Amino acid sequence: MAQRKMDSGFERKLVIEVPLRFQGLIRLIAVTAAPAFVLFLLIPAPLVLPVLSILSLVIACVAATYALFINANRDAQGSTIWNIVYVFTFTWIVAGMISNPRHVLDWFDNLPMVP
Numbered sequence: 001m002a003q004r005k006m007d008s009g010f011e012r013k014l015v016i017e018v019p020l021r022f023q024g025l026i027r028l029i030a031v032t033a034a035p036a037f038v039l040f041l042l043i044p045a046p047l048v049l050p051v052l053s054i055l056s057l058v059i060a061c062v063a064a065t066y067a068l069f070i071n072a073n074r075d076a077q078g079s080t081i082w083n084i085v086y087v088f089t090f091t092w093i094v095a096g097m098i099s100n101p102r103h104v105l106d107w108f109d110n111l112p113m114v115p
Contacts, residue, residue: 032087
């Protein structure tokens with residue numbers, strides 16, 4: 001809420017004191033970036049975005065199911081879980097739009113030739 005503060009002068013100033021909350025945003029970005037970083041280490045580079053898209057969809061579905069059935073009575077923790085679902089859904093959509101599915105099809109075509 002807005003509070004009135006008296007400064008050194010006689011005039012009153014209306015000051016809104018809202019703490020900056022970047023820690024939650026930084027945590028959400030870190031939670032989203034961690035699977036992408038691990039995928040860059042484990043699989044070839046052209047396959048990272050399609051796999052990240054599929055992985056984000058799976059994580060978003062699991063987190064949404066958890067938020068609906070397990071954590072339905074707790075609003076404080078439920079909102080945090082829903083934020084995670086929103087971030088992974090957004091990652092799923094963006095990675096799916098950016099990725100080229102042709103790389104995945106080429107990889108499946110070359111898979112039987114590997115000894």
